[in-house]
Amino acid sequence: MRETAFFIFMNKQNNILIIGSVWPEPDSSAAGSRMMQLISLFLRRKDRITFASAAADSEFMFDVSTIGIDRVPIELNNESFDTFIKQLQPTMVLFDRFMTEEQYGWRVAENCPDALRMLDTEDLHCLRVARQLAFKEKRELKTSNLHSDHAKREVASICRCDLSLMISDVEMNILKKEFKVDESLLHYVPFLLDSITQYDVEVLSQFSERSHFISIGNFLHEPNWNAVQYLKESIWPLIRKKLPQIELHIYGAYPSQKVEALHNAKDGFLIKGRAADAKEVMRRAKVCLAPLRFGAGIKGKLVEAMQCGTPSVTTDIGAEAMHGNLPWSGFIKNSPEEIAEAAVKLYIEENAWKQARENGFKIINKIYAKELHVQKLIDRIIHLQENLENHRLNNFTGAMLMHHTMTGTKYMAKWIEEKNSR
Numbered sequence: 001m002r003e004t005a006f007f008i009f010m011n012k013q014n015n016i017l018i019i020g021s022v023w024p025e026p027d028s029s030a031a032g033s034r035m036m037q038l039i040s041l042f043l044r045r046k047d048r049i050t051f052a053s054a055a056a057d058s059e060f061m062f063d064v065s066t067i068g069i070d071r072v073p074i075e076l077n078n079e080s081f082d083t084f085i086k087q088l089q090p091t092m093v094l095f096d097r098f099m100t101e102e103q104y105g106w107r108v109a110e111n112c113p114d115a116l117r118m119l120d121t122e123d124l125h126c127l128r129v130a131r132q133l134a135f136k137e138k139r140e141l142k143t144s145n146l147h148s149d150h151a152k153r154e155v156a157s158i159c160r161c162d163l164s165l166m167i168s169d170v171e172m173n174i175l176k177k178e179f180k181v182d183e184s185l186l187h188y189v190p191f192l193l194d195s196i197t198q199y200d201v202e203v204l205s206q207f208s209e210r211s212h213f214i215s216i217g218n219f220l221h222e223p224n225w226n227a228v229q230y231l232k233e234s235i236w237p238l239i240r241k242k243l244p245q246i247e248l249h250i251y252g253a254y255p256s257q258k259v260e261a262l263h264n265a266k267d268g269f270l271i272k273g274r275a276a277d278a279k280e281v282m283r284r285a286k287v288c289l290a291p292l293r294f295g296a297g298i299k300g301k302l303v304e305a306m307q308c309g310t311p312s313v314t315t316d317i318g319a320e321a322m323h324g325n326l327p328w329s330g331f332i333k334n335s336p337e338e339i340a341e342a343a344v345k346l347y348i349e350e351n352a353w354k355q356a357r358e359n360g361f362k363i364i365n366k367i368y369a370k371e372l373h374v375q376k377l378i379d380r381i382i383h384l385q386e387n388l389e390n391h392r393l394n395n396f397t398g399a400m401l402m403h404h405t406m407t408g409t410k411y412m413a414k415w416i417e418e419k420n421s422r
Contacts, residue, residue, distance in 0.1 A: 030300025
């Protein structure tokens with residue numbers, strides 16, 4: 001039965017439109033990698049795929065046209081999008097983050113009402129924002145803090161769509177329990193990765209062949225920048241005291257002047273900037289440090305560390321929703337002293353290092369292996385396409401929100417469009 005469903009999905013002539021908040025940068029962020037994983041999944045269908053975005057080109061964006069995808073620049077608040085989508089007539093539209101659905105969702109619904117509308121949330125933005133605010137105000141996060149204007153926008157977008165792809169089961173449960181989002185509107189899809197084989201393990205560098213600590217993450221992402229500051233001020237001095245000859249190599253896309261100002265060769269705190277090959281530098285490192293104090297979703301840097309056989313030390317926030325009931329690939333600690341002690345232990349104790357690495361391989365194969373998730377998503381999409389009318393009839397909240405969006409956001413967009421034309 002599953003093979004039959006896959007055959008139907010592969011051979012049905014779908015016309016997929018992906019509307020990106022940015023052009024994908026898989027070498028710059030986990031969000032870029034996530035988008036390329038979804039694109040790879042859709043390419044298996046051998047359907048037509050169009051990627052559209054109003055974002056400016058960037059130096060490090062991936063040119064989707066090189067893999068047979070139509071690349072189309074679009075504009076915000078411009079009726080040219082209506083003409084474009086009428087001509088394209090997609091059978092399925094994927095919005096990259098809820099802000100994109102806010103801008104274009106009503107236009108898709110108005111011009112292509114029969115197209116399946118899906119949202120890739122990336123992470124639950126309202127959770128990340130609430131945690132960041134609580135951290136800055138030096139207080140504990142309360143459940144009531146989630147009920148922000150940001151959450152109202154994000155949850156409204158999720159309700160307007162036919163299906164939202166959730167990268168974190170923790171965040172999926174928050175939506176169901178805290179915001180009463182119906183489970184029929186949500187689907188769990190973590191990172192979609194190749195399984196780690198015995199050969200993959202054998203070719204990785206061993207304990208004695210590795211050196212130094214590594215921290216990696218896009219510096220434009222506030223949780224990453226905060227983690228670097230935390231390392232500099234509170235954690236690295238403790239590690240360096242016990243391992244005075246060892247260095248911390250910090251990589252990340254888009255380092256600003258304030259980031260580079262933290263570089264201190266004398267203390268072994270080295271700002272390296274963008275890595276030409278993130279996995280290459282991760283494979284050479286002995287331990288990955290990711291002391292995240294706020295954030296959401298699942299962390300690409302920690303998944304990459306596991307793929308590269310590099311144990312890590314992170315926090316409860318960093319490891320959230322990432323390992324199920326399996327032991328972590330290293331240690332989960334929350335105070336500077338505990339993080340430093342765990343980091344030193346992994347660095348000097350080979351048996352602890354080897355066990356942590358093995359834990360990471362198991363997490364990849366039991367939680368992120370794409371064969372665990374691809375067919376489930378395919379089946380879900382097929383079912384929705386075949387039962388879209390009934391699915392929408394059962395989502396009155398979504399229909400109501402779309403109605404108000406069309407009579408509110410629509411005319412605001414048209415006012416901006418008219419204003420811009422003068």
